[in-house]
Amino acid sequence: MFQQALAQAATRVQTRLDAEFVRIGDQGPVAEGMAYASRGGKRLRGFLVLESARLHGVDPAQAEFAAASVECLHAYSLVHDDLPCMDDDDLRRGLPTVHRKWNDGIAVLVGDALQTLAFELLTRPEMTYDPAVRVDLLASLARASGIEGMVLGQAQDIAAESAGRPLTLDEITVLQANKTGALIRWSAEAGARLAGADPAALTQYSTALGLAFQIADDILDVEGDAEAAGKRLRKDEAAGKATFVSLLGLEGARARAQGLVEDAETALASYGAQAETLREAARFVISRTH
């Protein structure tokens, strides 16, 4: 059920993005790079948007604008993260990173314009006629992704490298809640926001999910297969960075992730059987192999 919903979400997000890039037209390497960088990936964030929309009776043809938006935001962060002056990665989703395929300057602009497109998508009346709801999604995405959210997490990550000591468990939990957690939270809340409903249960769900996802990522970074992952692994270990695995041990990290998945499932109790796909998603993030 989950795998099917994830695949459907991926198709819907890609169809929306394809339509956007057709509309933008042939504008040279930056527009090409935007399409290239926003292709592929698991589309977990887009899935969360569409699934929380479904829970609240929102038409997927409307919610897809929010799903495509968060995938553009996520893609922008990856393009900039992969730059030589940041993580310096050559491979992403099994393909050369944007700066490797074009160059660093193009990659900076591709990321910049993907961020802009993310916000633009949330202004569309096709998403919801109610401008107050659009502003709510815009404001919450800005807070989740800027210096109070994702970028803060990236800044904390950079600061950790020059701190002269590994991060504590509390510090790394805060860092990840910002760096990857904020956008996952926004995604899961988006359907409730679109319906004008209270997102509290989805906030609780996605806070646990986001942390479980990151712990699983740290486990995969140690145990995973770079070819299946489509990106370089064991970077954290090589850089001597603290991870959930280095702090909790492999077994401890697995137990912590399992506990979080249970928390995530429990948070959705009020949604009943309707939320089974989201519960499956939580179980998936800690069982995935890439």
Next chain:
Amino acid sequence: MFQQALAQAATRVQTRLDAEFVRIGDQGPVAEGMAYASRGGKRLRGFLVLESARLHGVDPAQAEFAAASVECLHAYSLVHDDLPCMDDDDLRRGLPTVHRKWNDGIAVLVGDALQTLAFELLTRPEMTYDPAVRVDLLASLARASGIEGMVLGQAQDIAAESAGRPLTLDEITVLQANKTGALIRWSAEAGARLAGADPAALTQYSTALGLAFQIADDILDVEGDAEAAGKRLRKDEAAGKATFVSLLGLEGARARAQGLVEDAETALASYGAQAETLREAARFVISRTH
């Protein structure tokens, strides 16, 4: 009158930005870099927002959110433009550029977060209670600054460098209308949008103003004093790039700019004497020495 209005606008924009950075708090070098990069400058865009707001009876205490927004957007574009992989500049507004003061990675994140903050500022109810107006400003800023506006102009600029021939006058006019024109247009239209009025006259005014501004910039690049400008000059000549001066000659460029200023002044006829400060602004952009 203009100089006083410009100085007042600069103070108002800075006060708003200061309040934002106090609210954001001490979040390390990225937050510091955001405050650093958004300080100073002529604040022409912020002035245009506040002046067009005044023409439409909008309280400056509300319009300042849009003024601060466009200045954040502009600052983000400068921080990324100055990167070694882009224009590679060491000096901006008379101070070390962000990547020189910190490093390239911090500069990427500073620009990213300034773009996010620009959009976030336009979501504030303190700007206007009407969410439809906020969405209108958000959507128009996104179009003006992304792959259909400013970033497209930057991409066209990069493409021109590897085109193997200098740009024609038509090509450079389109490039500049995107690269610098779109944001200047948005700024001048913002006051009308805030009041829910037709921005057509201001669109006409600022289209002429934006082009005059760029021609004046090209003239200054040839004739100007790097110390007064606070940035490196004669880059275009060194790079063998076409400019309005190389295409029209110094006298031809001056005459074209003068004609555009007259167009800009005429466009404001319906506003009468009220718009004198904006007319002065047009005369200023071609007479400035830095």
